[in-house]
Amino acid sequence: MDSGDIVDGTDPGGGRRAHIGSFTSGGGHGVTTASVDPHTGALTVLSAVGSVEDPSYLAYARDTGVLYAVSEGERGAVAAFRSTAGGLEPLGPAVHVGGSGPTHLSTAGRRLFTANYTSGSVSSLPLAADGAPGGPASVLAHRGSGPDAGRQERPHAHQVLPDPTGRWVLSVDLGTDSVRVCALDPATGALRVHAETALRAGTGPRHLAFHPGGAVAYVLHELEPQLTVCRWDAASGRLDPVAEVPVVSGAAAGVVRPYPSAVAVPSDGRFLWTAVRGTDAIATFSLAGGAEKPQLTSTVDCGGSWPRDLVADASGRRLYAANERSGDVTWFDVDPQTGRPVRAGSVPVPAATCVVFA
Template sequence: MGGADSKGRSGEHRAYIGSFTSGGGRGVTIAAVDPKTGALTPLSVATAEDPSYLALARDTGVLYAVSETERGEVAAFRPTAGGLAPLGAPMRVGGSGPTHLSVAGRRLLTANYTSGSVSSLPLAADGRPGGPSHVLPHQGSGPDTGRQEGPHAHQVLPDPTGRWVLSVDLGTDSVRVCALDPATGALRVHTETVLRAGTGPRHLAFHPEGAVAYVLHELEPQVTVCRWNGASGRLEPVGEVPVASGGASGAVRAYPSAIVASPDGGFLWAAVRGADTLVTLSLADGPGKPRLTGAVDCGGAWPRDLAVDPSGNRLYAANERSGDVTWFEVDPLTGQPHRAGSLAVPAAACVVLG
C-alpha cells in the first residue's frame, strides 16, 4: 500500500492518513512513526478535499490522493522535511467518486466508483499527473438493486509482473484484467472474471509470491481465492473463505473493507466494518488455502482501511466513524494483532506507510 520501504524522503518513518473533509476530517495528516514501537505522532496536515485513498510512488516518493467527490480529482504531493508540498493544482480524472488509485509505471490509475470507470493519467518526470489520457467505462450490474444498479469500480492496481492492470468492480461482481498501453496509457479489457452474484467485490490483494490473489467482498463477508497467471493474464476463482465477524451480534451486518497480506506470505488480515473487527487468516496450509484463525476488535468503529508495515510486525487500521488510526503488534507465530495505541484522526479513511 505504500512505498518500497517505511522511510520518507526526509529519512524518517512516516505515515500518511487520508480523511473525509466532508465528514469533519482535516485532509491528509502526516505522522511520524516510531521505528521501535510503531506509535504515531502527528506532524502536520496537507489540504485536500475528501482524500479517501492515498498511494505513494516507489521511485519518485510522490504521494497521490484521490478526491472522492462528484467532480473527481487527484492531487500530488512531494514529501518534505516540513510535511507535503503540492505538485501543482488537483487534476480532473474524467470520472466521479474515485475511491482508489495506484501507480503503474509512468501512469496513475484511478477507480471511479460513482461513474463506474477506470482512468489512466500520464505522469511527468517529477511525478506530476496530467489530464486523463484514457477513461475505460465498465458495463454491467448485479442483483443488489440498492448497491449494484450499475458498475462501481472500487479498486485498480497493477499485477506483480507489471504486465496487467486489474480493476475490482463492486457493481458487476467481477474483476477485469486490462492491458495498459505504455505509450498512450489506453486501457483495454483482456479478460473479465465473474464472481458470485451479489457478493460485491471491493478490494484485491496478491500473495507475495504472486501466483494467488485474494478478493474481499463488501456485500458478503467472504474472500474469494483466485489463481493468478501473470503470463496469460488470467484470474481463476478456486474457492471462498468466510470472513467471520467474531464477537459481533448476528444482527449486525458485516461490510468488509480492506485486505492485506503479510510480507512473508504467512498471513492475511481483513478489516470488517459493522462487526468492527480485524480478522486473521493463516496461510500455513499454503497460499491457496487461507484458514480463519481469529478476530479482534479494530480499536474503534468502521475500519475503512488497513496497512501492514514492511516488517509485518504491525498493523494500522483507519477507523472512520470513531475518528482514529489504531496500531497493533502482530504475534509472529499466530499472526494475531494486539492493540498497542491510537491516534485521533477525524473521519480517517486511509493510511499509507512511507
C-alpha cells in the same frame, strides 16, 4: 487543526512517515502526516493539508517520492504532493480524472490509475518525470450491474491496481460482481479489457490483494462477508476463482450486518488479515496450509469503529487500522507465531480513511 499547521515540530520517527487520508466532508483534516516510531510503530501527528476534498485513498510512489490523493467528489480529481521537512507541498494543481467519485488509485511506471466508483470507470493518467500527473490518457467505462438494486444498479469500480509483474491492470467492480484484467497500451497509456472474471452474484467485490508469491490473489467482498481465493496466471492474464472463505463467524454475522473493507498480506506471506466494518473487527487467517487455503484463526476488535482501511507495515510486524467513525488510527503488534494482532496504541484522526507509508 488548520490546514498545514504543524502539530509537533519534532520527528521521533527519524524521518519515517505515514500519511493518512480522511473525509473532509465528515470533519477530517484532509491528508495528515505522522512520524512513525522505528521501535514501537507509534504514530505522532506532525501536520495536515486540507486542500484536497475528501481524499479517501492515497498512494505513495517510492521511485519519485511523490504522494498521490484522490478527491472523491462528483468531479473526481487527483492531487500530488512532495514531502518536505515542513510538511506536504503540492506538486502543481489537482488534475481531473474524467470520472466521478474516485475511491482508489495506484501507480505503475509513468502511469497513474484511478477507480471511479460513482461513474463506474477506470482512468489512466500519464506521470511526468517529477511525478506530476497529467490529464487522463484514457477513461475505460465498465458495463453491467448486479442483483442488489440499492448498491449494484450500475458499475461501481472500487479498486484498480497493477499485478506483481506490472504487465496487467486489474479493476475490482462492486456493482458488476467482477474483476476486469486490462492491458495497457505502452505508447498511449490507454486501457483495454483483456478478460473479465465473474464472481458470485450479489457479493459486491471491493478490494484485491496479491500473495507475495504472485500466483494467488484474494478478493474481499463488501456485500457478503466472503473472501474469494483466485489463481493468477500472469503469462495469460487469467484470474480464476478456486474457493470462498467466510471472514466472520456465523454468530458475529447474526448480530450486526458486516461490511468487509480491506485485505492485507505481509511480505512473508504467512498470514492474511481482513478488516470488517459493522462488526468492527480484524480477522486473522493462517496461510500455513498454502496460499490457496487461508484458515481463520482469530478475530479481534479493530480498536475503534468502522475500520475503512487496514495496512501492514513493511516488516509485517504491525498492522494499522483507519477507523472512520471513531476518528482514529489504531496500531497493533502482530504475534510472530500466530499472526494475531495485539492493540498497541492509537492516535486521533477524524474521519480517517486510509494509511500509507513513505
